[in-house]
Amino acid sequence: xxxxxxxxxxxxxxxxxxxxxxxxxxxxxxxxxxxxxxxxxxxxxxxxxxxxxxxxxxxxxxxxxxxxxxxxxxxxxxxxxxxxxxxxxxxxxxxxxxxxxxxxxxxxxxxxxxxxxxxxxxxxxxxxxxxxxxxxxxxxxxxxxxxxxxxxxxxxxxxxxxxxxxxxxxxxxxxxxxxxxxxxxxxxxxxxxxxxxxxxxxxxxxxxxxxxxxxxxxxxxxxxxxxxxxxxxxxxxxxxxxxxxxxxxxxxxxxxxxxxxxxxxxxxxxxxxxxxxxxxxxxxxxxxxxxxxxxxxxxxxxxxxxxxxxxxxxxxxxxxxxxxxxxxxxxxxxxxxxxxxxxxxxxxxxxxxxxxxxxxxxxxxxxxxxxxxxxxxxxxxxxxxxxxxxxxxxxxxxxxxxxxxxxxxxxxxxxxxxxxxxxxxxxxxxxxxxxxxxxxxxxxxxxxxxxxxxxxxxxxxxxxxxxxxxxxxxxxxxxxxxxxxxxxxxxxxxxxxxxxxxxxxxxxxxxxxxxxxxxxxxxxxxxxxxxxxxxxxxxxxxxxxxxxxxxxxxxxxxxxxxxxxxxxxxxxxxxxxxxxxxxxxx
Amino acid sequence: xxxxxxxxxxxxxxxxxxxxxxxxxxxxxxxxxxxxxxxxxxxxxxxxxxxxxxxxxxxxxxxxxxxxxxxxxxxx
Ligand SMILES: Cc1cc2nc3c(=O)[nH]c(=O)nc-3n(C[C@H](O)[C@H](O)[C@H](O)COP(=O)(O)OP(=O)(O)OC[C@H]3O[C@@H](n4cnc5c(N)ncnc54)[C@H](O)[C@@H]3O)c2cc1C
Numbered sequence: 001x002x003x004x005x006x007x008x009x010x011x012x013x014x015x016x017x018x019x020x021x022x023x024x025x026x027x028x029x030x031x032x033x034x035x036x037x038x039x040x041x042x043x044x045x046x047x048x049x050x051x052x053x054x055x056x057x058x059x060x061x062x063x064x065x066x067x068x069x070x071x072x073x074x075x076x077x078x079x080x081x082x083x084x085x086x087x088x089x090x091x092x093x094x095x096x097x098x099x100x101x102x103x104x105x106x107x108x109x110x111x112x113x114x115x116x117x118x119x120x121x122x123x124x125x126x127x128x129x130x131x132x133x134x135x136x137x138x139x140x141x142x143x144x145x146x147x148x149x150x151x152x153x154x155x156x157x158x159x160x161x162x163x164x165x166x167x168x169x170x171x172x173x174x175x176x177x178x179x180x181x182x183x184x185x186x187x188x189x190x191x192x193x194x195x196x197x198x199x200x201x202x203x204x205x206x207x208x209x210x211x212x213x214x215x216x217x218x219x220x221x222x223x224x225x226x227x228x229x230x231x232x233x234x235x236x237x238x239x240x241x242x243x244x245x246x247x248x249x250x251x252x253x254x255x256x257x258x259x260x261x262x263x264x265x266x267x268x269x270x271x272x273x274x275x276x277x278x279x280x281x282x283x284x285x286x287x288x289x290x291x292x293x294x295x296x297x298x299x300x301x302x303x304x305x306x307x308x309x310x311x312x313x314x315x316x317x318x319x320x321x322x323x324x325x326x327x328x329x330x331x332x333x334x335x336x337x338x339x340x341x342x343x344x345x346x347x348x349x350x351x352x353x354x355x356x357x358x359x360x361x362x363x364x365x366x367x368x369x370x371x372x373x374x375x376x377x378x379x380x381x382x383x384x385x386x387x388x389x390x391x392x393x394x395x396x397x398x399x400x401x402x403x404x405x406x407x408x409x410x411x412x413x414x415x416x417x418x419x420x421x422x423x424x425x426x427x428x429x430x431x432x433x434x435x436x437x438x439x440x441x442x443x444x445x446x447x448x449x450x451x452x453x454x455x456x457x458x459x460x461x462x463x464x465x466x467x468x469x470x471x472x473x474x475x476x477x478x479x480x481x482x483x484x485x486x487x488x489x490x491x492x493x494x495x496x497x498x499x500x501x502x503x504x505x506x507x508x509x510x511x512x513x514x515x516x517x518x519x520x521x522x523x524x525x526x527x528x529x530x531x532x533x534x535x536x537x538x539x540x541x542x543x544x545x546x547x548x549x550x551x552x553x554x555x556x557x558x559x560x561x562x563x564x565x566x567x568x569x570x571x572x573x574x575x576x577x578x579x580x581x582x583x584x585x586x
Numbered sequence: 587x588x589x590x591x592x593x594x595x596x597x598x599x600x601x602x603x604x605x606x607x608x609x610x611x612x613x614x615x616x617x618x619x620x621x622x623x624x625x626x627x628x629x630x631x632x633x634x635x636x637x638x639x640x641x642x643x644x645x646x647x648x649x650x651x652x653x654x655x656x657x658x659x660x661x662x
Binding site for chain 2: 038039040042043044045046047048140143147163185186212213214215216217249250251252327328331332335336501503504505506509
């Protein structure tokens with residue numbers, strides 16, 4: 001095939017926090033780095049992060065990485081690997097201070113040190129009381145992080161390919177990864193990006209659910225690429241739901257609303273959280289509140305004509321307090337929920353927010369070749385929300401994701417630099433059929449004269465996931481969900497769009513994205529159906545308890561025949577004693 | 587219509603809020619923009635999402651030249 005080839009030392013797919021952090025490590029080592037992104041780098045989804053990034057700096061009160069580690073292990077409901085968690089928590093201070101030196105405008109204390117605030121799940125002295133561990137740049141932490149890292153990359157001569165979409169990984173006979181096939185959106189031209197090292201940093205896939213806080217670009221492309229190339233996806237049954245997304249729109253209503261005295265009501269006007277969490281009530285942790293809401297809706301006490309949502313009441317706070325303490329909330333509610341919360345409650349539902357699972361890697365970002373042992377896929381690395389190290393296990397703590405991007409973005413970059421220096425990696429010959437898979441997919445889409453509508457199949461997938469694999473999971477419903485997803489999968493092989501033009505063809509891009517989303521959705525449904533316990537974000541009505549004897553293991557889903565394998569959780573930290581599993585109560 | 591296709595793609599954003607607002611704008615308003623307004627709209631799309639949202643929500647003042655566009659976005 002006459003398609004063009006470009007050569008680089010390393011190709012990074014994704015320009016969010018993780019991709020930019022990794023690329024910086026590479027560019028500063030004077031490697032030739034290409035960073036591909038579907039959108040302009042500072043428009044990556046990392047821009048949405050408001051809450052902050054965790055690090056036990058102890059600027060406000062005593063804190064240390066042991067406590068942070070304990071909180072993360074417990075938060076993960078003991079599914080996180082304790083070596084990786086120790087690594088991340090120990091590196092946190094350095095990662096944040098490094099960012100500060102790069103010019104990140106963190107909020108500061110009077111003494112000039114970085115200001116820190118409390119965040120759910122972060123405690124001092126192994127769970128004793130809340131601790132101030134989150135570092136933030138006003139309510140624009142993600143935005144500031146992207147800008148800081150982007151500027152730094154520009155200075156280091158990272159080469160950006162903006163509005164380029166990676167389609168597939170290139171693997172040779174030995175299974176090594178030699179780069180990616182990518183499409184320039186402006187021209188529709190397909191090109192081989194030939195690299196010694198390929199790093200996936202494509203972010204999450206929250207758009208598999210009907211109710212999602214994620215922007216439209218979060219379509220799990222890296223996961224789809226990995227799955228098609230025969231690489232497993234790990235722990236895909238674990239998705240964090242945020243209790244208060246605006247019903248129908250997904251837009252997030254901050255926890256701060258309940259912190260300031262807002263509360264949830266069912267259709268009878270009952271403050272139901274009093275029944276589920278008598279002491280902390282509406283301020284219980286995300287999973288507890290989400291579950292309570294789902295139960296109310298399931299049992300017919302949802303509000304609205306379809307009894308499908310819960311009401312978040314805050315009018316009793318008065319317009320003045322709302323405007324002063326919760327700036328922007330009124331505008332958001334008016335715009336996206338059509339209600340003025342100073343007068344009426346906001347309709348909300350538990351909404352998909354964060355993907356805990358992903359492409360399996362070790363602590364150095366090297367992608368694991370399989371569920372057994374430590375063998376890696378030569379030439380392939382992954383970091384950020386698309387990867388599963390696994391530090392978040394069955395449930396992520398707020399602010400630990402941005403930390404994950406920094407620590408593992410850098411670690412994977414360092415590993416690539418090391419592997420290139422040792423000449424463990426080189427430009428291997430491209431297989432003759434390097435681009436065939438991608439070209440065949442495109443050719444089918446471009447020649448199809450009829451078939452399935454992209455928007456319709458996407459909507460069916462999202463409905464199926466929401467209904468059969470949401471906050472609460474029921475055995476019959478999961479099995480039915482697997483059947484329905486198989487249908488969706490078949491339809492997704494027949495996608496059709498009318499406009500066949502090459503230039504910025506959004507319809508074509510959306511079809512390619514949907515193919516990736518369907519892989520993610522399938523892996524989620526199948527993995528959830530098989531896990532017969534409740535742990536963290538995975539909640540089964542038929543197995544309400546955590547079962548450490550049988551299920552303290554990571555799920556590995558392979559696309560071929562929807563095969564599932566398992567890998568034991570690593571309970572052994574690097575230098576400290578293991579945190580033994582305990583009941584997760586707050 | 588290559589330009590329109592590019593604009594359509596660039597309405598894909600990092601914030602869900604802006605995705606939703608811009609989708610509605612594309613569907614309802616975009617066709618009625620004159621040439622100058624289209625140029626300005628393209629420029630507006632170059633701004634960062636958090637800033638854009640603050641403008642549309644009226645929390646921060648946008649540069650004067652965007653006023654008319656922001657007002658239209660506010661209705662979406
Ligand atoms: C509303 C919201 C608030 C949040 N707040 C916080 C918070 O306060 N603290 C915290 O720790 N976490 C927070 N999170 C989570 C956190 O923001 C994300 O997990 C994190 O930003 C993901 O970063 P990333 O680098 O992995 O991917 P992203 O930032 O999503 O970037 C993905 C990149 O990959 C590119 N890409 C994707 N597919 C392709 C392809 N096929 N070809 C080329 N490029 C591609 C995209 O263009 C983009 O550049 C929040 C999440 C949401 C939704």
